[in-house]
Amino acid sequence: MTAATIIQSLASGLLMGLLYGLIAVGLALIFGLMDVTNFAHGEFLMLAMYVTFFLFAFFAIDPLLSAPLVAAAMFVFGAVIYLVIVRFAMRAKANIGMVQIFTTFGLAILMRGLAQFFFTPDYRSIPTSWLGGKTVSLGGIFLPVPQLVGALISLGAFGALFFFIKKTDFGRALEATREDAGAVALIGIDKNRVFALGWGLGAALVGLAGAVMAMFFYIYPDVGASFALIAYVTVALGGFGSVFGAFAGGIIVGLVEATTALILPPSLKSVGIYAVYLLVVFIRPRGLFGSI
Amino acid sequence: MDTSFAQRRRRDLIVAACLAAIATLVPLFVKDVYVQNIMVLTLMYAALSQSWNILGGYCGQISLGHALYFGLGAYTTTLLFTKFGVLPWFGMLGGGLISALIALALGYPCFRLRGHYFVIATIVIAEIAYLLFLNWDWAGAALGIDVPVRGDSWATFQFTRSKLPFYYFALVFCCVAWLVTWWLEDSKWGYWWRAVKDNPDAAESLGVVVFNSKMGAAAVSAFLTAIGGAFYAQFVSYIDPESVMSFHFSLLMALPAVLGGIGTLWGPVLGAVILIPLTELTRSFMGGSGRGVDLILYGAVIVLISLARPEGLIGLFSRRRKGVAR
Numbered sequence: 085m086t087a088a089t090i091i092q093s094l095a096s097g098l099l100m101g102l103l104y105g106l107i108a109v110g111l112a113l114i115f116g117l118m119d120v121t122n123f124a125h126g127e128f129l130m131l132a133m134y135v136t137f138f139l140f141a142f143f144a145i146d147p148l149l150s151a152p153l154v155a156a157a158m159f160v161f162g163a164v165i166y167l168v169i170v171r172f173a174m175r176a177k178a179n180i181g182m183v184q185i186f187t188t189f190g191l192a193i194l195m196r197g198l199a200q201f202f203f204t205p206d207y208r209s210i211p212t213s214w215l216g217g218k219t220v221s222l223g224g225i226f227l228p229v230p231q232l233v234g235a236l237i238s239l240g241a242f243g244a245l246f247f248f249i250k251k252t253d254f255g256r257a258l259e260a261t262r263e264d265a266g267a268v269a270l271i272g273i274d275k276n277r278v279f280a281l282g283w284g285l286g287a288a289l290v291g292l293a294g295a296v297m298a299m300f301f302y303i304y305p306d307v308g309a310s311f312a313l314i315a316y317v318t319v320a321l322g323g324f325g326s327v328f329g330a331f332a333g334g335i336i337v338g339l340v341e342a343t344t345a346l347i348l349p350p351s352l353k354s355v356g357i358y359a360v361y362l363l364v365v366f367i368r369p370r371g372l373f374g375s376i
Numbered sequence: 377m378d379t380s381f382a383q384r385r386r387r388d389l390i391v392a393a394c395l396a397a398i399a400t401l402v403p404l405f406v407k408d409v410y411v412q413n414i415m416v417l418t419l420m421y422a423a424l425s426q427s428w429n430i431l432g433g434y435c436g437q438i439s440l441g442h443a444l445y446f447g448l449g450a451y452t453t454t455l456l457f458t459k460f461g462v463l464p465w466f467g468m469l470g471g472g473l474i475s476a477l478i479a480l481a482l483g484y485p486c487f488r489l490r491g492h493y494f495v496i497a498t499i500v501i502a503e504i505a506y507l508l509f510l511n512w513d514w515a516g517a518a519l520g521i522d523v524p525v526r527g528d529s530w531a532t533f534q535f536t537r538s539k540l541p542f543y544y545f546a547l548v549f550c551c552v553a554w555l556v557t558w559w560l561e562d563s564k565w566g567y568w569w570r571a572v573k574d575n576p577d578a579a580e581s582l583g584v585v586v587f588n589s590k591m592g593a594a595a596v597s598a599f600l601t602a603i604g605g606a607f608y609a610q611f612v613s614y615i616d617p618e619s620v621m622s623f624h625f626s627l628l629m630a631l632p633a634v635l636g637g638i639g640t641l642w643g644p645v646l647g648a649v650i651l652i653p654l655t656e657l658t659r660s661f662m663g664g665s666g667r668g669v670d671l672i673l674y675g676a677v678i679v680l681i682s683l684a685r686p687e688g689l690i691g692l693f694s695r696r697r698k699g700v701a702r
Contacts (some may be wrong), residue, residue: 121492162594169679176686181491185438186634193627194675196380200668225405305668313503316496325494355507365493366485 110286116325126312132294155178162287323371427600427643436573447621449605460539479598520616553691637688
């Protein structure tokens with residue numbers, strides 16, 4: 085193992101890590117807003133990847149162009165899921181914690197089943213996107229272009245999100261609702277509307293990630309499952325609810341995965357991520373950046 | 377303790393005895409192998425879900441990683457039998473003990489975690505074990521292990537011609553899991569668990585040993601789950617990580633309890649009796665192309681039940697069984 089290989093894999097790990105951050109940030113946003121873990125988050129990603137795929141297959145729209153469309157579609161989807169399902173799960177009188185876990189969990193299973201039924205379990209891919217399969221060399225390190233662009237999109241999305249939360253009315257309403265939903269209602273902010281927009285925003289972010297992922301990853305009904313687990317680890321590492329913890333968590337996960345792949349057989353690369361999750365929560369039960 | 381609780385417990389016992397007697401006689405009238413197969417699976421999942429319910433329902437620690445213990449039971453039995461010729465009965469017991477010990481070892485760090493952190497930890501731990509078994513050549517890796525045929529007998533717990541012995545074992549297993557739960561409900565632990573579930577901080581302050589009672593629940597739950605895994609390995613006589621340790625099993629163990637009524641004595645049985653035949657029948661009627669239909673069914677059922685009947689289907693019965701009188 086030479087220094088070049090190590091730098092090479094750390095560089096690709098960093099790129100993947102930024103994408104993991106983008107996949108996970110919607111989850112963190114929703115959790116921070118209303119203390120609900122969306123166990124269907126991976127399936128949101130899967131859906132976004134299929135939407136990207138079908139836009140390409142039927143209308144020949146390149147993933148790079150369709151990304152905003154996918155994000156917009158996912159925004160609507162996320163808001164609808166909140167209004168139709170999650171809103172009612174929050175009203176449960178008994179077992180509220182379990183109801184929330186199992187409602188979104190049931191939604192995940194349902195979406196996976198529907199995808200198998202309508203899209204078949206076949207693996208699909210977008211073979212001829214503009215960026216697909218291209219690499220670029222930076223000082224002797226070869227980087228795949230789709231991942232590189234994905235990482236840039238992720239950085240841009242995090243920047244926009246930061247601006248959005250700090251500078252816009254809705255962003256402030258989001259922060260305020262996160263702080264104290266009861267007080268917010270007193271000053272005339274409709275909690276349900278903020279929650280619906282929060283779900284829309286969370287889904288739009290994972291939609292963006294899905295469009296990027298579709299450029300270089302296979303698309304199949306179970307694709308969300310493995311990424312979802314990584315997303316939970318990412319969010320937990322950052323401390324549930326911390327949007328910028330998800331950013332840091334994503335980078336850590338990407339680097340840990342790349343390092344594990346250097347040491348262990350490739351089929352075990354996820355073990356490193358899972359082990360780091362356990363290690364972190366055993367030492368800090370609220371994640372690295374989570375507040376107690 | 378008030379008398380209504382004691383009466384309810386006596387009535388539960390009588391109902392259970394009647395149901396068990398009926399279940400014993402059913403195979404005399406049902407000769408169809410396909411139906412018998414579904415009945416075996418239903419009893420097995422009822423027992424597994426009952427075991428899951430001890431930790432997930434009574435103690436309120438939602439585990440979505442019980443496939444780990446199921447797989448450990450299956451692998452211990454099968455490996456001991458194929459590599460060392462140890463009879464499955466000892467393997468079953470050994471698998472149970474190993475699982476209970478591992479549950480204690482894992483519980484030590486995990487029970488500090490709360491809510492989502494705990495759930496994700498259980499998934500992640502089972503996933504690590506799954507990946508390790510997938511890469512463990514001595515244990516068959518991804519190819520899995522065929523249980524060698526040694527002829528039908530109770531000693532080797534192999535029956536190729538008839539499903540009845542498996543049916544009766546599953547019935548006994550189900551009854552044992554039910555009885556253990558029944559007994560625990562009224563034990564010191566049962567009260568502790570409900571206290572821990574309702575409000576761990578208050579329980580702690582009242583002198584309930586929160587940590588130890590969680591550990592006890594985990595050990596009992598894991599032991600019984602591993603027995604189920606060992607049984608399943610004998611029943612299907614072939615195991616690989618996908619078929620005994622995948623996330624699917626963790627889900628299938630939790631579902632009947634969630635559907636029937638989490639943290640209730642009859643919930644897992646009711647849930648399994650509805651869910652397992654429904655899935656098996658859907659699967660065979662929709663044929664191979666209908667892959668995914670079982671998932672659609674599970675998913676829709678979980679969402680609907682969670683929203684409409686958070687206390688489970690058991691809540692539909694007129695007399696509400698609300699655990700213990702508070």
